[in-house]
Amino acid sequence: MVLVLLEHKDGEIKKSSKEAASFAADLAMSTGEKAVGLIAGGATNSNELGALGIEEIFEFEAADYLDSQQWTQVIEQAYQKLQPTFIVLSNNSLGKSIGGRIAVRLNKGLISNVIQFKSEESKPIFRKSVYSGKAFAWYAFQSNEGIISVMPHGYGVFPNKNKQVTASKIDISIPSGNVKLKERNLLKGKTPLTEADIVVSAGRGLKDPSNWKMIEELADLLNAATACSRPVADAGWRPHYEHVGQTGIAIRPNVYIAIGISGAIQHLAGVNNSKNIVVINKDPEAPFFKAADYGICGDLFEIIPKLNEALRRAK
Numbered sequence: 001m002v003l004v005l006l007e008h009k010d011g012e013i014k015k016s017s018k019e020a021a022s023f024a025a026d027l028a029m030s031t032g033e034k035a036v037g038l039i040a041g042g043a044t045n046s047n048e049l050g051a052l053g054i055e056e057i058f059e060f061e062a063a064d065y066l067d068s069q070q071w072t073q074v075i076e077q078a079y080q081k082l083q084p085t086f087i088v089l090s091n092n093s094l095g096k097s098i099g100g101r102i103a104v105r106l107n108k109g110l111i112s113n114v115i116q117f118k119s120e121e122s123k124p125i126f127r128k129s130v131y132s133g134k135a136f137a138w139y140a141f142q143s144n145e146g147i148i149s150v151m152p153h154g155y156g157v158f159p160n161k162n163k164q165v166t167a168s169k170i171d172i173s174i175p176s177g178n179v180k181l182k183e184r185n186l187l188k189g190k191t192p193l194t195e196a197d198i199v200v201s202a203g204r205g206l207k208d209p210s211n212w213k214m215i216e217e218l219a220d221l222l223n224a225a226t227a228c229s230r231p232v233a234d235a236g237w238r239p240h241y242e243h244v245g246q247t248g249i250a251i252r253p254n255v256y257i258a259i260g261i262s263g264a265i266q267h268l269a270g271v272n273n274s275k276n277i278v279v280i281n282k283d284p285e286a287p288f289f290k291a292a293d294y295g296i297c298g299d300l301f302e303i304i305p306k307l308n309e310a311l312r313r314a315k
């Protein structure tokens with residue numbers, strides 16, 4: 001059995017969990033096991049999960065918010081009851097904070113940020129990104145079991161399976177948390193940066209926070225999320241949750257548009273796994289051009305208004 005943790009928001013399975021589910025289903029198929037999902041109660045869309053290849057769902061009752069220590073214990077208890085060979089998580093913020101804890105608790109190996117697997121000598125081996133996305137390496141577990149976290153946007157969602165899903169309750173007693181949630185402010189209506197397909201990101205080349213209007217307009221026209229380089233967040237021009245890079249969020253959208261960002265190694269560490277990188281910079285020597293799939297060398301203050309105008313017309 002391959003067990004995948006399914007996270008949801010307002011009843012919708014998160015995209016990162018759908019990817020983890022697709023990975024778990026393919027892994028289960030290759031090892032001749034079945035893929036099962038673990039989900040906090042009340043959000044089961046059997047058709048959707050069946051299409052992703054999940055055959056059984058285990059639901060447990062839980063409060064709206066669990067901290068990472070509580071999540072760890074949820075998974076530990078699920079493991080004791082179900083004895084899966086592999087536990088699959090997304091390498092999102094929850095997966096990053098609980099993957100290591102679960103591995104220690106269960107005394108199993110953890111392979112994080114996985115993007116692919118294949119069978120070698122009838123054992124699955126896993127490909128992951130290393131050195132801040134500069135290289136890839138294949139890893140195997142010593143024993144044929146362990147914990148895997150799947151890189152968001154790293155594997156894909158494949159709703160092409162047609163499994164019948166059975167739903168069961170699993171009895172999990174949730175310990176009281178050590179952390180008390182006092183206040184929670186969720187940004188309404190915006191795609192979280194880590195889930196966005198297209199990201200429009202800008203840096204110090206914008207010169208002043210008031211110039212972000214055109215960046216926001218471009219993002220709206222493309223239905224994209226906005227991001228920024230670190231100095232821009234440090235200066236208070238943009239909120240810190242938009243800061244991407246080595247010390248910020250790591251993302252892997254289909255399209256990353258970098259505007260007025262030099263492409264320092266610490267910035268690239270968080271974005272160079274993007275599928276397509278578009279760079280707009282006036283300096284032909286800007287290091288970002290080396291990582292770019294498409295580049296426009298010119299003044300952003302001329303290019304962005306023209307781009308917005310063209311997109312408005314095309315719409």
Ligand SMILES: Cc1cc2nc3c(=O)[nH]c(=O)nc-3n(C[C@H](O)[C@H](O)[C@H](O)COP(=O)(O)OP(=O)(O)OC[C@H]3O[C@@H](n4cnc5c(N)ncnc54)[C@H](O)[C@@H]3O)c2cc1C
Binds near residue numbers: 231259261263
């Ligand atoms: C330990 C450590 C961790 C770090 N972590 C991060 C991190 O997580 N994320 C991060 O982003 N940085 C990080 N940094 C900082 C990083 O090294 C760079 O300083 C930073 O990324 C530079 O930001 P920038 O590209 O916006 O600004 P700059 O380096 O100032 O680049 C601005 C760019 O805009 C271009 N430009 C200017 N005017 C125009 C115009 N009119 N039209 C077009 N282009 C124009 C310039 O040619 C230039 O390339 C870290 C640094 C350290 C030491």
